[in-house]
Amino acid sequence: MSAIDDLVTELARLPTIGRKSALRLTYHLLRQPAEQSHRLALALVTLADKVRPCTECFNLTESDRCTLCTDPRRDRSMVCVVEEASDIPSIERTGEFRGLYHVLGGRLAPLDGVGPSDLTVDQLVARVTSGAIREVIVATNPKLEGEATALYLQEQLRPTGVTVSRLARGLPVGGDLEYADGVTIVQALSARRAM
């Protein structure tokens, strides 16, 4: 039946949802009141039409500047650089960072054709050059491409004289030494701290 097939096809386009899950979700929705599907549809359309990047930090927003950039209580002297807007909630949840953000829009990945001009590197340098920023905390992912991106940013920011720091690498809290990978253990050893 085309309406069912259509929804299954569209749901299966989403990551982690295969055709079987898509079919299960579709039948689930058919057992719910039609309003539930309508609300989900409205939320999808609203998101697609209203959300855009913040003109200052490239976080997602429904206005010109995002709620973090317009919050007068944030510390405007610190900027945390993340790969994606979706990384911000993880840091915000900790409640430990009160500065601003800068969303790169990805990481340097020459093999995928992602170069510096595909990211918001120039905009970051401009923000640092023009403003009251004292420290840039690079929070790209602790993977090869994230590390390369961090080094590239450090180089680009050097002429501005701003302090550039990087999130510490080490054993995850609650993790198990037995199951930790070797690279993490090496990082944890070399970054060991006096007790």
Add this chain to the structure above:
Amino acid sequence: MSAIDDLVTELARLPTIGRKSALRLTYHLLRQPAEQSHRLALALVTLADKVRPCTECFNLTESDRCTLCTDPRRDRSMVCVVEEASDIPSIERTGEFRGLYHVLGGRLAPLDGVGPSDLTVDQLVARVTSGAIREVIVATNPKLEGEATALYLQEQLRPTGVTVSRLARGLPVGGDLEYADGVTIVQALSARRAM
């Protein structure tokens, strides 16, 4: 941000999708062209507004009667009774059953307040009484409530004189005796066949 929160909330209402997956799906959609969200929204609304139960077998359809009931090549002397419309594709995929279906709309579950009047039992008896049906194959799930439902159907259909059969229980093909549960092994033993 409200548009993101709204979509996360709506997605998280779906089974097997928690808030974390919902957030991941939302950010994924934000990285796609807006048309993808629009197509998904349209598919949801179309499904909710157009799909309804077949007047003959209660399978899902966009017309009065479903594509199976209106297919002249189907064997109208056999009816396979399933709990949900979502069970039909599993049987259809085998290509081994060429008869019609009857969707009960659930299974008897007194503890959940589901009694015979909540299912399409009367409509099944009426179909069998009025028509050319020679055999009813009960394909409710091989669980306690499915078994109870099968027994109830058998009783209700007895006055019509129709043949009532049940899907065989036994070891699943490709399964492992070592990991089979005891009840299945007991069923497989008592239903053993000469080689």
